[in-house]
Amino acid sequence: MQSRVWQRFRTHRLAVAGLVTVSALLLAAILAPILAPRDPTLIETQLRFLAPFANASLPLGSDELGRDTLSRLLHGGRVSLTVGLVAMITTVLTGALVGIAAGYLGGIVDTLLMRFVDTMLCFPQVFLLLVVAAFVPPTLLSISLIIGLTSWMEVSRIVRAEILQLKEQDFVAAARALGASRRRIMFRELLPNAAAPILVAATLKVASAVLMESYISYLGYGVQPPLASWGNMLTNAQGYLDTVPWLAILPGLMITLTVMGFNFLGDGLRDALDPRLRMDP
Amino acid sequence: MIGFIFRRLLQAVPLVIGVSLIAFALMHLAPGGPLAVYTLNPTIQAQDIERIKIILGLDQPLHVQYVKWATGMLTGHWGFSFFGGRPVLDIILERLPATLILMGSALSVAIILGLGIGILGAVKRYSIFDTLATSGALVALSFPTFWFGLMAIFVFAINLRWLPSGGMYEFGEEGNLLSLLRHLVLPTLVLALVITATWSRYTRSAFLEVMNQDFMRTARAKGEPQSARLFRHAFPNAAKPLVALLGVELPFLFSGALVTETIFGWPGMGRLFVDSLNMKEYPILMGLMMFTALFVIFGNLLADIAIAAMDPRVRL
Numbered sequence: 216m217q218s219r220v221w222q223r224f225r226t227h228r229l230a231v232a233g234l235v236t237v238s239a240l241l242l243a244a245i246l247a248p249i250l251a252p253r254d255p256t257l258i259e260t261q262l263r264f265l266a267p268f269a270n271a272s273l274p275l276g277s278d279e280l281g282r283d284t285l286s287r288l289l290h291g292g293r294v295s296l297t298v299g300l301v302a303m304i305t306t307v308l309t310g311a312l313v314g315i316a317a318g319y320l321g322g323i324v325d326t327l328l329m330r331f332v333d334t335m336l337c338f339p340q341v342f343l344l345l346v347v348a349a350f351v352p353p354t355l356l357s358i359s360l361i362i363g364l365t366s367w368m369e370v371s372r373i374v375r376a377e378i379l380q381l382k383e384q385d386f387v388a389a390a391r392a393l394g395a396s397r398r399r400i401m402f403r404e405l406l407p408n409a410a411a412p413i414l415v416a417a418t419l420k421v422a423s424a425v426l427m428e429s430y431i432s433y434l435g436y437g438v439q440p441p442l443a444s445w446g447n448m449l450t451n452a453q454g455y456l457d458t459v460p461w462l463a464i465l466p467g468l469m470i471t472l473t474v475m476g477f478n479f480l481g482d483g484l485r486d487a488l489d490p491r492l493r494m495d496p
Numbered sequence: 497m498i499g500f501i502f503r504r505l506l507q508a509v510p511l512v513i514g515v516s517l518i519a520f521a522l523m524h525l526a527p528g529g530p531l532a533v534y535t536l537n538p539t540i541q542a543q544d545i546e547r548i549k550i551i552l553g554l555d556q557p558l559h560v561q562y563v564k565w566a567t568g569m570l571t572g573h574w575g576f577s578f579f580g581g582r583p584v585l586d587i588i589l590e591r592l593p594a595t596l597i598l599m600g601s602a603l604s605v606a607i608i609l610g611l612g613i614g615i616l617g618a619v620k621r622y623s624i625f626d627t628l629a630t631s632g633a634l635v636a637l638s639f640p641t642f643w644f645g646l647m648a649i650f651v652f653a654i655n656l657r658w659l660p661s662g663g664m665y666e667f668g669e670e671g672n673l674l675s676l677l678r679h680l681v682l683p684t685l686v687l688a689l690v691i692t693a694t695w696s697r698y699t700r701s702a703f704l705e706v707m708n709q710d711f712m713r714t715a716r717a718k719g720e721p722q723s724a725r726l727f728r729h730a731f732p733n734a735a736k737p738l739v740a741l742l743g744v745e746l747p748f749l750f751s752g753a754l755v756t757e758t759i760f761g762w763p764g765m766g767r768l769f770v771d772s773l774n775m776k777e778y779p780i781l782m783g784l785m786m787f788t789a790l791f792v793i794f795g796n797l798l799a800d801i802a803i804a805a806m807d808p809r810v811r812l
Contacts, residue, residue: 229631229634330510330511330514331514333511333514334511334514334515334518335518336747337511337514337515337747337789337792337793338515338518338747338785338788338789338792339747339748339749339750339751339754339788339792340747340748340751341750341751341754341755342750342751342754342769342784342785342788343785345754345769345770345773346522346773346781346785347522349773349776350522350525350526350527422638426638426640429640429642429643430640430641430642430755433640433642434758434770436773446640449642449643449646452646453646453759456646456649456650456654457650457654460650460654463643463646463647463650464647464650466643467640467643467644467646467647470640470643471635471638471639471640471643474638474639474640475634475635475638478634478637478638479634482634
């Protein structure tokens with residue numbers, strides 16, 4: 216079974232490219248302190264606005280305070296990916312919990328939870344995110360939690376739909392006949408069987424969380440300087456767009472690459488795990 | 497049909513109540529409460545804040561405040577801004593046309609392009625065009641909107657000098673249609689990119705689903721030309737999920753508009769939102785949250801009614 220999934224995944228060239236990209240980015244983020252040639256917060260005003268490849272010790276140039284762009288990209292990636300992953304875990308935990316409760320318990324619990332989901336989905340996510348982010352003192356954890364808690368709704372719908380289908384199957388009836396408790400059925404029988412769609416949703420959610428972090432950091436409500444994130448590196452870059460465009464180009468490319476990697480990976484996983492849901496060639 | 501519209505309207509009521517509860521709760525959970533501009537301002541005395549609280553009714557129990565606020569919303573009294581003391585609804589409605597122009601033009605471009613790319617991709621499935629279009633759509637969905645906007649400004653406004661980098665009109669040309677169109681090109685391009693990608697993906701899968709059905713084979717067997725099969729037989733059947741998508745995508749459209757407006761200095765509601773956030777203008781923020789959410793509820797209502805008009809089965 217697992218080898219078949221891997222075989223299907225392997226034939227999906229873009230998905231493999233996504234996996235390689237994501238692995239490389241994660242590795243770079245983990246090794247950032249070793250790989251970065253300089254301290255990302257070191258200010259050297261006599262080295263301002265260096266172009267990429269102009270100076271051997273600052274390979275990708277420097278920003279308006281003379282900080283090394285390469286080191287900031289590496290450390291910024293660490294921050295952006297951490298926020299993306301923690302936000303994804305929050306999203307998946309909340310979404311799966313709500314989805315399982317609504318799908319398995321049904322009745323009034325289902326109605327209330329799903330109406331709450333509908334209500335939350337009426338607000339544009341960036342609006343909701345910005346309002347809450349403006350209220351809470353921005354730390355890495357609070358930013359991740361806010362992103363996670365404003366984006367779990369779709370996951371809960373996916374999980375609920377899956378549970379509704381699963382709970383009619385024989386193995387659940389068998390577990391009930393054996394006297395399994397409700398909690399055991401929900402978390403030991405149903406949840407593992409819903410793992411495939413949850414895994415796909417989780418991968419795609421990292422992509423959207425990285426995007427969301429860059430939006431709110433760019434607007435000044437996310438990761439705060441001097442800590443670098445790809446989003447807040449772009450905040451100041453806009454002002455120098457006409458003279459030093461690479462300051463804006465490089466962080467944006469990193470965000471795009473990351474989001475693209477997770478999107479391709481998620482798409483490939485969906486096709487490999489469940490050919491019924493296949494969307495793309 | 498009238499019965500369906502009535503039932504669908506009734507379903508929207510709990511949503512409206514839910515949305516208002518969340519917006520109300522958010523503003524009261526804010527640090528400093530709804531009066532943060534005053535409480536966080538050291539030059540304002542405690543007794544003045546008490547006085548403002550009593551004037552605005554903030555000393556009353558929460559449920560009383562909610563009912564008062566909600567009836568105000570229903571009757572068009574959306575409160576007053578902290579700075580300038582103008583009615584919130586007036587301020588929002590002033591910004592609405594700019595946002596509608598931007599969203600309308602982006603949506604039109606995106607739907608035309610997305611339908612074209614999606615249909616072509618479905619007809620020529622697994623062709624080079626299809627592969628490029630589907631992976632291209634996924635790449636487009638990965639662009640951070642604001643960065644794509646910055647790059648568009650860099651290329652078309654700074655390097656090529658073809659188009660203005662921001663604003664809605666040239667100074668002194670307010671109301672000039674040509675000036676508006678010139679300023680509209682880049683924001684439309686940026687906002688339309690992501691929507692086009694979504695639309696082409698959904699169009700493609702909607703058409704693929706329809707084209708495998710029996711009536712399509714029958715039409716082919718009858719010898720109908722491909723154009724007639726596509727537009728007379730496939731299109732009406734594929735249109736339903738696409739109309740639903742129109743409703744579902746509305747919140748994303750607002751999110752995208754907020755980011756686009758901020759980058760291009762477009763004087764719409766999204767820009768107003770970011771400005772109000774920076775000034776802690778809670779009455780305007782609360783008004784905008786409610787306005788967009790109600791807009792989304794209404795848009796989904798219209799989409800559902802349109803679907804029911806297209807397909808009698810839905811009306812039951």
